[in-house]
Amino acid sequence: MILLTIAFRNLREHKVKTLIIGSLIAIGIAFLVVGNSVMESVTDGMRQSYVSNFTGELIIRGATEEEISFIGGFGGAPPPLENYTRITEYLDREPGIAAYTPMLTGTASINKDDQTLSFALLWGIQPSSYRAMFEGRFELVEGEYLKDGEEGIMLSKATIDEISEEYGVALEPGDTILLSGRNNITGTKIREVTLRGVGTFANSVGLLDRISFVDVTTLRSLTGLTSVQIDRSGQTEAAPISEDDLFGDSSMFGDALVRETETNAETLDLENILGDVSVREQFLSLDNNAWNYLLLELEDGFSEASVQRSIERGGLGDGFSVENWRWGAGFIANLAFGVRNILNIVILVIAVVAVIIIMNTLVISVTERFAEIGTIRAIGGQKFFVRRMITAEVLMITIVFGVIGMALGCAIIAVLNVAGLPASGLFMQILFGGPELKPLLSVGSLFSSIVIVAVIGVVASLYPVSVALGITPVQAMQRQ
Amino acid sequence: MNVYSIVRTLSIVSVLSGLGTVFAQDFVEMLRTIDQRSNFAADFAATFTMERIDPEAGEDNRTVQVFRRDEDDAFLLLIQKPETQLGQGYLRIEDGLWFYDPESRQFTFTSLSEAFEGSDARNDDFGRSSLADDYQIVETREGTLGRFEVWIIELEALNDEVPYPFKTLSITKEGALLLKSEDYSLTKRLLRTSFFPSYARVGDNLIADQRIFVDALVENKRTSFTISNISTTDLPDSVFTKAYVERVNR
Numbered sequence: 001m002i003l004l005t006i007a008f009r010n011l012r013e014h015k016v017k018t019l020i021i022g023s024l025i026a027i028g029i030a031f032l033v034v035g036n037s038v039m040e041s042v043t044d045g046m047r048q049s050y051v052s053n054f055t056g057e058l059i060i061r062g063a064t065e066e067e068i069s070f071i072g073g074f075g076g077a078p079p080p081l082e083n084y085t086r087i088t089e090y091l092d093r094e095p096g097i098a099a100y101t102p103m104l105t106g107t108a109s110i111n112k113d114d115q116t117l118s119f120a121l122l123w124g125i126q127p128s129s130y131r132a133m134f135e136g137r138f139e140l141v142e143g144e145y146l147k148d149g150e151e152g153i154m155l156s157k158a159t160i161d162e163i164s165e166e167y168g169v170a171l172e173p174g175d176t177i178l179l180s181g182r183n184n185i186t187g188t189k190i191r192e193v194t195l196r197g198v199g200t201f202a203n204s205v206g207l208l209d210r211i212s213f214v215d216v217t218t219l220r221s222l223t224g225l226t227s228v229q230i231d232r233s234g235q236t237e238a239a240p241i242s243e244d245d246l247f248g249d250s251s252m253f254g255d256a257l258v259r260e261t262e263t264n265a266e267t268l269d270l271e272n273i274l275g276d277v278s279v280r281e282q283f284l285s286l287d288n289n290a291w292n293y294l295l296l297e298l299e300d301g302f303s304e305a306s307v308q309r310s311i312e313r314g315g316l317g318d319g320f321s322v323e324n325w326r327w328g329a330g331f332i333a334n335l336a337f338g339v340r341n342i343l344n345i346v347i348l349v350i351a352v353v354a355v356i357i358i359m360n361t362l363v364i365s366v367t368e369r370f371a372e373i374g375t376i377r378a379i380g381g382q383k384f385f386v387r388r389m390i391t392a393e394v395l396m397i398t399i400v401f402g403v404i405g406m407a408l409g410c411a412i413i414a415v416l417n418v419a420g421l422p423a424s425g426l427f428m429q430i431l432f433g434g435p436e437l438k439p440l441l442s443v444g445s446l447f448s449s450i451v452i453v454a455v456i457g458v459v460a461s462l463y464p465v466s467v468a469l470g471i472t473p474v475q476a477m478q479r480q
Numbered sequence: 481m482n483v484y485s486i487v488r489t490l491s492i493v494s495v496l497s498g499l500g501t502v503f504a505q506d507f508v509e510m511l512r513t514i515d516q517r518s519n520f521a522a523d524f525a526a527t528f529t530m531e532r533i534d535p536e537a538g539e540d541n542r543t544v545q546v547f548r549r550d551e552d553d554a555f556l557l558l559i560q561k562p563e564t565q566l567g568q569g570y571l572r573i574e575d576g577l578w579f580y581d582p583e584s585r586q587f588t589f590t591s592l593s594e595a596f597e598g599s600d601a602r603n604d605d606f607g608r609s610s611l612a613d614d615y616q617i618v619e620t621r622e623g624t625l626g627r628f629e630v631w632i633i634e635l636e637a638l639n640d641e642v643p644y645p646f647k648t649l650s651i652t653k654e655g656a657l658l659l660k661s662e663d664y665s666l667t668k669r670l671l672r673t674s675f676f677p678s679y680a681r682v683g684d685n686l687i688a689d690q691r692i693f694v695d696a697l698v699e700n701k702r703t704s705f706t707i708s709n710i711s712t713t714d715l716p717d718s719v720f721t722k723a724y725v726e727r728v729n730r
Contacts, residue, residue, distance in 0.1 A: 066536075111588045114576075180579075180588045184537055187565040187597060190581040190588050221583070226564070240700055241692070246677040247626025247659060253678040253690055257628075257657055261680035261689070264711040268525060270719060273545055273558060274728050277582070280566040284583055 003385075007393040010365065017361050022401035024357060025456065028350040029402050029449050033409025035347065036445030038421070039340040041438075042431060046336055047325055053137045053201050054208070055328035056100070056295035057304050060087060060311065063321050070105070070293070070328040071121070071207050077105045080225060080290040082319035087294060090314050096302030101129040102291035104216055106223040108181035110155075110163070111190075112171070117163045120155070120179070121210045124219030133297050138213065143173030143197030151215050152196035153177070158209040160198050171195055179214070185224030186284065193218055217286060225290035228283050332430055339431075351452055355460045362394060362464035366471075373468050374476015387465050394461035395454075402453030406446060413441045507620055507633055510656050511612040517686045518609040519550040523715040524687075527560075528606075532599045532703040542597060547719050550608040554720045557606055558728070559597075567729040570596075570603060573720055577603055580722070582729040587722060593643040599703040600672055600693035602643045611635070611649075614642045622653075625660060629653045644671065657686070670696040682710055 011018045051057050059070065062079040069076070081087060084102070091097050104124035110117045127146040141157050155171065163169050171177065175195045182188045193214065201208060220226075245252050298307055308322045326333045366373065373386060420436035423429040530542040543561035548554070557570040567582035570590070579590045592604040615635035623632045630650040637645045646664035651657065661674040672695055676688035687707065695701035718724050 109588075114589050116589060178586055178588055182598065184540070184598070185564060186583075187559070187568055188579055188581065190579070190584045190586040192584060192586060224564075228564075241694075241702070243626055243660070243675075246675050246692070247628055249627055251626070251677065257652070257655070257659075257677075258679045258681055258686060259689075261682055261710060263682055264525075264709045264713075266711075267713060268711060268715075270716070270724075271728065274560060274567050277567055277729055280563050280582070283562075283564040 003389050003392045004396070006389055007396050010369070010393055011397060014365060017365070018397060021354075021358050021361055022397055022404070024354050025398055025401040025453070026405035026408060028347070028354055029405025029453065030408040030412065031350065032347045032449050032452065033406055033442070033445050034412050034416075035343045036340075036448065037409070037413045037442040038416070038437070038439045039336070039343055040442040040444065041440050043333075043336050043340060044440075045432070045437070046329060046333060050325045050329045050333070053134065054211075055325045056133065057298045057325060058296040058308055058311075059323045059325075059328050060294040060296065060320050061323060062292060063319055069330055071211075071330055077223065077292045080287065080292060081294065083317050084289045084291055084294075087316055087320065090311070090316055091294070091296070094307075094310065094314070096299050096307045096310070097296055098299040099129070099133045099297040101133045101295050102126055103130070103293040103295060104219045104223065104225070104290070105292055106181055106219050108179040108222050110159070111178040111180055112169060112175075115167060115169070116180075117167055117169060117177075118159050119210075120159060120212045121207060122153075122179075122181075122214045122219055122222070123211055124216040125213055126216065127213075130213075133295065138199045138201055140197050140199040142199075143195065146196055146213060146215060149215075150196070151218060152194045153179070153215070153218070154197040154199055154213040155195060156210055156212045157198050157200040159212060171198075173197055179218065179222060181222035183222070183224030185226060186221075187224075189222050189224070191218045191221055216291075220286045220288075220290055225287050226283060227285045227287045336431060347452070351456055354456055358394065358397070358456065358460035359463050362390065362460065363467055365393075366390065366464050366468045370471060371476050373471045374473045377471065378473035378476070383469050386468050390465045390468050391458075391461045394464070395457045398453045398457035398460070402449065406449050409445075409449075410441055413439055505620070505631065507617050507631070508612060510631070510651060511615070511617075511633075513656055514651070514658050515609045515612050517684070518688075520548065520682075520685055520712060521551065522712045524548040524550070524682075525709075525711040525713070525715065526687075526707050527709040528557075529706045529708065530597070530599060530601075530703060531706075532597075534701045535699065536701075537598070540598075542599075546606060547715055548606075548608070549715065549720060552720070553608055555607050556720055556725065557596075558725070569725045570606070571720065571722060571725055572603075572607060578722065580725045580729075585726065585729075592641070600695045600701065601691075601703055601705065604643050605674075605691070605693075614638055615647065623650065625650045628659065630659065658688070672696050680707070680710060682712060 055070065060081065061068075061070075062081050064078050066076065068078045088100070091100050106122045106124070108120055108122055110120055125146070126148065128148050131145065138154070140154075143154070146152050146154055160171055163171060173195050176192055177195060178190055178192055180188060180190045201211070296307070298304065304324050308324070311322050326337070376386065417438050417440065420438050421432070422436050423432040423434070429435060525545070525547050528544040528546050530544060532540040534540070541561070542559060542565070545558045545560055547556040553572070555570075555572045559565045559568045567580075569580040571578045571580065572592075577590050577592055578587045580587050590603065592602065592607070594603055595601070596603050596605070614637060616638055617633055618636045619634040621632050623630050630652055633649045633651060635647040635649065644663035645666045646668055648662040648664070649658055650660040652659060657679060658676055660676070662670055663672050663674065665671050672693055675692040675694070676690065677692070678688065678690035679686045680689040687710070689707040689710075691705040691707075693703045
């Protein structure tokens with residue numbers, strides 16, 4: 001008790017210094033609480049949004065080393081899952097899997113009446129299992145949902161609105177449109193589809209706004225997922241050619257630039273110029289088991305990591321990878337977690353600065369109390385008493401102002417939760433998953449605040465304590 | 481007159497005579513000659529064999545039957561190989577370029593500026609040549625390309641319909657053959673280099689029967705075309721119609 005009394009008296013005597021140090025700690029802790037709460041709300045909201053709307057908790061995809069993107073845009077789609085049937089049989093008996101649905105992704109241009117109207121991010125789905133897993137997530141504005149085995153497209157409302165604004169074309173359910181996409185197997189493909197419905201994901205912005213659902217047969221055709229696949233990988237690269245190879249003294253095309261040519265005098269068989277066109281049919285039959293992804297919903301109580309490990313070790317071969325929602329969210333999730341890491345670095349820097357300032361101030365304080373500490377030692381005060389006296393002083397200041405900082409942080413979060421943090425611009429909207437963010441208090445940030453306050457207190461007291469312990473009664477009297 | 485004066489005078493005369501050579505050339509006429517020799521007064525048909533080498537996507541080959549009627553600025557490209565794309569076609573009629581997919585029996589509008597089949601060639605590369613009409617000359621100089629003395633001519637587009645706003649051509653001094661074209665973006669970034677190392681004489685025309693398009697943005701990516709089975713027999717008007725493209729695919 002005597003220690004706390006001495007510590008309190010000393011802090012009261014140095015009000016200005018105490019307030020400066022205390023304010024620094026309080027602001028730092030408030031910053032930590034607010035920053036971490038906001039970032040946790042962003043990442044939790046993002047996880048919730050992606051898991052429940054787009055990705056499920058786990059994603060099984062075809063293995064590839066190429067850059068791929070689940071949402072679309074940057075990077076292409078992964079190769080189809082090699083052992084799709086085996087994987088689904090495994091998922092049917094694997095505990096912890098509440099539901100799963102297969103999916104394909106691709107892109108196409110939207111054409112109507114000889115006009116290219118827009119560009120669509122297409123998700124090819126199995127409507128029944130998709131709707132069962134993501135019930136109500138794609139809200140219909142017009143028309144009806146796709147049905148199993150039915151040809152058609154459900155266009156995103158953002159795409160419909162853009163087409164209406166830019167071209168004055170009002171697309172309605174029942175209209176037919178042409179989708180045109182290019183792939184490396186069957187080249188450019190055109191498919192006519194019926195617009196079945198128009199809808200939107202709640203709080204979707206950026207690329208998510210552009211996702212449209214199409215029947216899987218149409219998307220398999222547009223992306224060239226035929227039964228006969230052509231493997232172009234592993235082919236040898238040609239050596240680079242130089243201008244000397246082409247135009248030098250030993251040109252690969254000979255000495256003469258111009259050659260006399262005999263024209264083909266035979267009359268072209270124009271009506272049979274392509275030969276027997278029926279041969280292409282065998283190359284164009286679609287692979288009905290071709291899916292790029294399987295999206296998984298887990299039962300409560302099963303962690304993503306444990307189910308992921310279990311599938312990977314399930315003896316299903318190595319033609320697939322299991323990813324979590326963060327992979328599915330792609331760069332936007334990496335960005336959010338990156339910002340969170342930067343925030344933590346800033347907090348660390350603030351903590352280091354706080355430690356240095358507290359340490360310096362306490363060293364000055366200890367120096368000013370040379371006689372006092374010397375006298376305590378002279379009348380029998382042990383070293384541990386002096387150590388505890390200084391430590392109590394530091395802990396008192398850090399705990400009191402740390403608690404004030406936490407309270408301040410909680411108050412700010414409460415205000416932000418009520419008022420909402422507006423997202424300025426598309427980038428922030430993507431990050432917030434909507435036009436505003438209503439952050440919730442992060443319990444984790446409160447715990448980490450307590451830890452940080454304690455660490456600052458202990459570390460900041462080390463040097464002043466060593467200075468104080470170095471004072472002997474003789475030195476104190478000599479100074480006096 | 482001292483030695484210095486003699487050397488200086490000779491230098492000036494030499495430079496002026498060089499400039500004189502440059503100015504003596506009518507480069508617009510040179511471009512017009514290239515256009516005229518490339519464009520056929522009669523109809524033209526040939527087989528184009530394409531070989532695309534892409535370090536990322538691998539090797540890809542196409543055999544394409546080409547029909548051209550330069551007088552109408554029309555062409556038809558029908559893919560014969562690979563079988564997966566048999567019958568797909570590009571039909572340029574009036575001011576439109578149409579792509580045809582025989583599987584769905586549908587046409588869609590496409591652009592001359594787009595890459596042909598994901599290659600380094602543009603759809604525009606299959607049509608008539610119009611360098612003199614589409615570009616103006618910005619700068620000319622002399623140079624060498626391999627064993628050839630060439631004129632290097634920098635061009636700037638006169639309209640926004642051409643795929644490349646800027647070009648730098650290398651044209652042989654002897655015979656005015658276009659050997660090389662560097663094709664630039666609006667920001668003057670080199671996008672591709674086209675080489676024409678071999679020509680076939682067809683009557684009064686000269687057509688590059690070897691064309692190599694090198695991607696300037698992806699290392700070691702290039703597309704080569706070899707042209708064979710050239711025919712200048714008159715083609716019926718019906719060839720340059722959607723109906724013909726649909727008919728040969730039945």
